[in-house]
Amino acid sequence: INLPANEKLGSPSIALLSDTHDTPVVTENGAQVRVLAGRYQQEHVATTPISTDMLILHVTLDPGQKWTCPFPHGFETCFLYLRQGSLTCSNSNVRNENGMDDTLIPPHHTAYFSGNGRSLELQANNGNAAADFMLLAGVPILEPCVTQGSMVMNTKQEINQAYVDYQAGLFGQPWDHELSREEWKDHVQRFPSRYR
Structure with a gap:
């Protein structure tokens, strides 16, 4: 949004x-x-x-x-x-x-x-x-809108800075997960209410 x-x-x-x-x-x-x-x-x-x-x-x-x-x-x-x-x-x-x-x-x-x-x-x-x-x-925001990938900003310069910030980990870091694809599928089937 x-x-x-x-x-x-x-x-x-x-x-x-x-x-x-x-x-x-x-x-x-x-x-x-x-x-x-x-x-x-x-x-x-x-x-x-x-x-x-x-x-x-x-x-x-x-x-x-x-x-x-x-x-x-x-x-x-x-x-x-x-x-x-x-x-x-x-x-x-x-x-x-x-x-x-x-x-x-x-x-x-x-x-x-x-x-x-x-x-x-x-x-x-x-x-x-x-x-x-x-x-x-x-309701439209009525401001300039520049998008690239998942980034939405107002100028190309802001988009470029957002990607720099993302690469630096300022948007959070991905976490390591230990479940295989089959283990994850089994987990979701056992606890469906968490993923609806």
């Missing part, structure tokens, strides 16, 4: 959402909506550190069901990543990864939307799998 320039070099913060944290869930008309950041309906997450108005939802939509997400005024930036199933968007404000207008969103694709006070209308296509997707929307 991009931050305003005056917050980019601040102390890191994190909010872990787990079984011990009550993630708000809204269930409506075949949709299960987990509120990970921001506000949806009357539910909101107060513990997530948010600098700007944004919304992060994890949505599971049963096959054939429709779901509408209203965007507050100013939420101009919106996209979703569809993990499973397929969706049809009944709005004309969708662009696929190639910039083409499209109404069908297949699995493992990202769709970009124009929000700004409008609502997004989606329908899970009939089939065996529910549509499972992450939706992210927010």
Whole structure:
């Protein structure tokens, strides 16, 4: 998540959402909506550190069901990543990864939307799998944005400095792990609630 320039070099913060944290869930008309950041309906997450108005939802939509997400005024930036199933968007404000207008969103694709006070209308296509997707929307920061790899800064010089800082270990150091791939897989299967 991009931050305003005056917050980019601040102390890191994190909010872990787990079984011990009550993630708000809204269930409506075949949709299960987990509120990970921001506000949806009357539910909101107060513990997530948010600098700007944004919304992060994890949505599971049963096959054939429709779901509408209203965007507050100013939420101009919106996209979703569809993990499973397929969706049809009944709005004309969708662009696929190639910039083409499209109404069908297949699995493992990202769709970009124009929000700004409008609502997004989606329908899970009939089939065996529910549509499972992450939706992210927010108010633009309105600052220059330069990206490279996982770095997001305001200038190329800041990007270069971020990589110097990363290489120097100022972003933290990787830790050695002792588990083989099979041992890790077994660990995750034995303790699934830690990794959902």
